[in-house]
Amino acid sequence: MSRTIRQMAFGLLAATLLLGAMPADLHLRLERAEPAVDGEITAAPDAIRLYFSQEPQIKLTTVKLTDGSGAEVQVGDATAVGGDGKVVAAAVKGEMKPGKYTVAWRTMAKDGHVVRGEFAFSLRAAD
Numbered sequence: 001m002s003r004t005i006r007q008m009a010f011g012l013l014a015a016t017l018l019l020g021a022m023p024a025d026l027h028l029r030l031e032r033a034e035p036a037v038d039g040e041i042t043a044a045p046d047a048i049r050l051y052f053s054q055e056p057q058i059k060l061t062t063v064k065l066t067d068g069s070g071a072e073v074q075v076g077d078a079t080a081v082g083g084d085g086k087v088v089a090a091a092v093k094g095e096m097k098p099g100k101y102t103v104a105w106r107t108m109a110k111d112g113h114v115v116r117g118e119f120a121f122s123l124r125a126a127d
Contacts, residue, residue: 023031028054028109035121042126044096046077047104054105055085056115063090068100076108098125 034049048063061078072092081089088107101123106116109114 037119040122050088061107064104
């Protein structure tokens, strides 16, 4: 094996080991939510709460709630709650009836990456 090929192989090995030692998830992501992702609740929530892996830029965070027909349910502006800034809440102001709902959210991480997602949950009539 020539010296150049050995140097390239060593460099590739070193890069692989270095990258393997770095955290696997450097970007902001949704860790959990209330109501829970794909969850079922029996009472309308007072707020939608999003728990992120990193502190989002709250001024660039939006939360949208729609019912099963696609009609928007009014929610308040996203606000940071808790001490570490990783939890965002949007007060539910509109009426919610039993059915399926979708939460669509969008935010920006401190590093400038825009992150968005959506999830569903169901509100069923209390027994």
